[in-house]
Amino acid sequence: MSTQTARKDAPSTSKGRATRDRIVAAAADLMYRHGAAGTSTPALRDAAGVSSSQIYHYFADKDDLTRAVIAFQTQAILANQTPLLAKLDSLNALNAWRDVVIDAAREHGGTGGCPLGSLSSELSDHNPQARTALAASFTAWAAAIREGLLGMVGNGTLRPETDTDRLALALLAAVQGGLLLAQAQHTTGALEAALDTVIAHIHDQATPR
Amino acid sequence: MSTQTARKDAPSTSKGRATRDRIVAAAADLMYRHGAAGTSTPALRDAAGVSSSQIYHYFADKDDLTRAVIAFQTQAILANQTPLLAKLDSLNALNAWRDVVIDAAREHGGTGGCPLGSLSSELSDHNPQARTALAASFTAWAAAIREGLLGMVGNGTLRPETDTDRLALALLAAVQGGLLLAQAQHTTGALEAALDTVIAHIHDQATPR
DNA sequence: CTAAGATTGGATCGTCAAATCCACTTCTGG
DNA sequence: CCAGAAGTGGATTTGACGATCCAATCTTAG
Numbered sequence: 001m002s003t004q005t006a007r008k009d010a011p012s013t014s015k016g017r018a019t020r021d022r023i024v025a026a027a028a029d030l031m032y033r034h035g036a037a038g039t040s041t042p043a044l045r046d047a048a049g050v051s052s053s054q055i056y057h058y059f060a061d062k063d064d065l066t067r068a069v070i071a072f073q074t075q076a077i078l079a080n081q082t083p084l085l086a087k088l089d090s091l092n093a094l095n096a097w098r099d100v101v102i103d104a105a106r107e108h109g110g111t112g113g114c115p116l117g118s119l120s121s122e123l124s125d126h127n128p129q130a131r132t133a134l135a136a137s138f139t140a141w142a143a144a145i146r147e148g149l150l151g152m153v154g155n156g157t158l159r160p161e162t163d164t165d166r167l168a169l170a171l172l173a174a175v176q177g178g179l180l181l182a183q184a185q186h187t188t189g190a191l192e193a194a195l196d197t198v199i200a201h202i203h204d205q206a207t208p209r
Numbered sequence: 210m211s212t213q214t215a216r217k218d219a220p221s222t223s224k225g226r227a228t229r230d231r232i233v234a235a236a237a238d239l240m241y242r243h244g245a246a247g248t249s250t251p252a253l254r255d256a257a258g259v260s261s262s263q264i265y266h267y268f269a270d271k272d273d274l275t276r277a278v279i280a281f282q283t284q285a286i287l288a289n290q291t292p293l294l295a296k297l298d299s300l301n302a303l304n305a306w307r308d309v310v311i312d313a314a315r316e317h318g319g320t321g322g323c324p325l326g327s328l329s330s331e332l333s334d335h336n337p338q339a340r341t342a343l344a345a346s347f348t349a350w351a352a353a354i355r356e357g358l359l360g361m362v363g364n365g366t367l368r369p370e371t372d373t374d375r376l377a378l379a380l381l382a383a384v385q386g387g388l389l390l391a392q393a394q395h396t397t398g399a400l401e402a403a404l405d406t407v408i409a410h411i412h413d414q415a416t417p418r
Numbered sequence: 419c420t421a422a423g424a425t426t427g428g429a430t431c432g433t434c435a436a437a438t439c440c441a442c443t444t445c446t447g448g
Numbered sequence: 449c450c451a452g453a454a455g456t457g458g459a460t461t462t463g464a465c466g467a468t469c470c471a472a473t474c475t476t477a478g
Binding site: 033034035037038111112113117118120121122124125126131134135138139142165166167169170172173174175176177178180181183184185186189190191193194196197198200201204 | 322329343381389392394399406
């Protein structure tokens with residue numbers, strides 16, 4: 001017997017699709033605020049305004065739903081980040097990105113952390129499928145950052161030998177670590193320190209002029 | 210009626226203390242591997258070799274136990290880190306610390322993450338007492354790092370105007386973010402990139418010679 | 419040595435969550 | 449328009465977990 005979780009077919013009617021979407025959106029919200037384990041099917045049922053059977057009509061089990069939430073949040077974050085990162089054409093643009101990240105964290109006083117980071121911390125060790133999906137999400141996010149840095153190399157802002165791969169990973173780790181600390185300390189101090197330190201190092205890699 | 214969780218008195222006999230310690234140690238291990246929510250009292254009962262009533266004899270409820278585990282892990286981490294950080298007298302010593310952190314992560318393939326980081330991600334938003342304790346733990350950890358950097362300022366390795374506070378926070382965030390990503394990606398790449406980038410920036414702050 | 423208090427074992431209770439079932443209604447392709 | 453598939457509602461089953469109770473045993477101060 002396989003331990004693999006079965007996949008459900010996509011809804012074939014538009015009504016079905018709407019219901020499925022409503023469930024995923026509500027689940028994403030609840031899981032962001034209470035964690036995956038902290039989100040019960042009764043609570044989700046009420047939040048999404050569906051009956052319990054709908055949830056299991058569209059998702060094989062809670063793991064399957066969780067994976068849908070990961071996909072949803074990945075998409076949300078990339079959609080939010082990619083435009084900002086695509087036009088990283090100057091050190092100023094990099095600082096603007098920094099400000100957006102920090103302002104977002106400040107808005108809810110550090111609470112919540114990163115939607116992907118929280119899920120990753122909770123699920124990676126015990127849900128291999130979730131872990132794989134989250135690893136891919138982080139890789140895609142890092143790639144988007146790297147793309148931005150590559151732009152800065154391309155237009156001569158950064159030296160050609162700049163290790164954009166490494167810097168992208170360092171920036172992503174700074175975001176994740178900074179958000180995690182913000183969650184505990186209710187301050188964005190660590191997030192700012194981490195981002196500013198990495199960015200300062202990037203400044204030092206700028207082409208002399 | 211108060212929502213505050215009552216504190217239990219410390220055990221008065223040495224046997225009682227041993228039992229309490231055994232419970233905390235087993236709980237710390239289980240919570241590290243399965244999270245706080247993922248650690249059930251039956252599982253803890255078996256792992257610690259006690260009966261369920263013991264747990265509630267020594268701890269008011271699961272929250273109280275969780276706080277004890279936070280204290281336990283904080284103590285464990287500080288005991289492990291402080292000696293290393295106390296003798297940060299050179300850039301080489303800083304790199305040695307980096308190696309220890311990375312080797313530790315590599316040892317279990319990134320699994321588990323940081324005991325404090327994982328608990329923080331899980332508890333900060335919903336358990337104010339745990340959040341406060343964890344915030345204090347992180348502050349103490351950052352202070353230990355800063356102490357080491359101050360040593361390097363004191364002996365002239367780093368410039369006097371070095372912002373050790375900020376760098377300490379940046380290093381801690383790099384550790385937390387790097388470990389979180391290592392958990393998802395099963396690689397220490399991001400951890401290395403983050404630490405090396407911050408450390409490279411510290412190198413640049415070294416006094417010219 | 420001996421009571422008072424500390425500690426222990428394990429049955430038990432109430433609650434709640436995950437998942438299933440089945441009867442009913444709404445869609446939609448031909 | 450009308451079968452048959454898709455979608456819906458809600459009761460229900462099953463099992464686990466946090467927490468409590470109480471009787472029995474050990475520890476220690478006097």
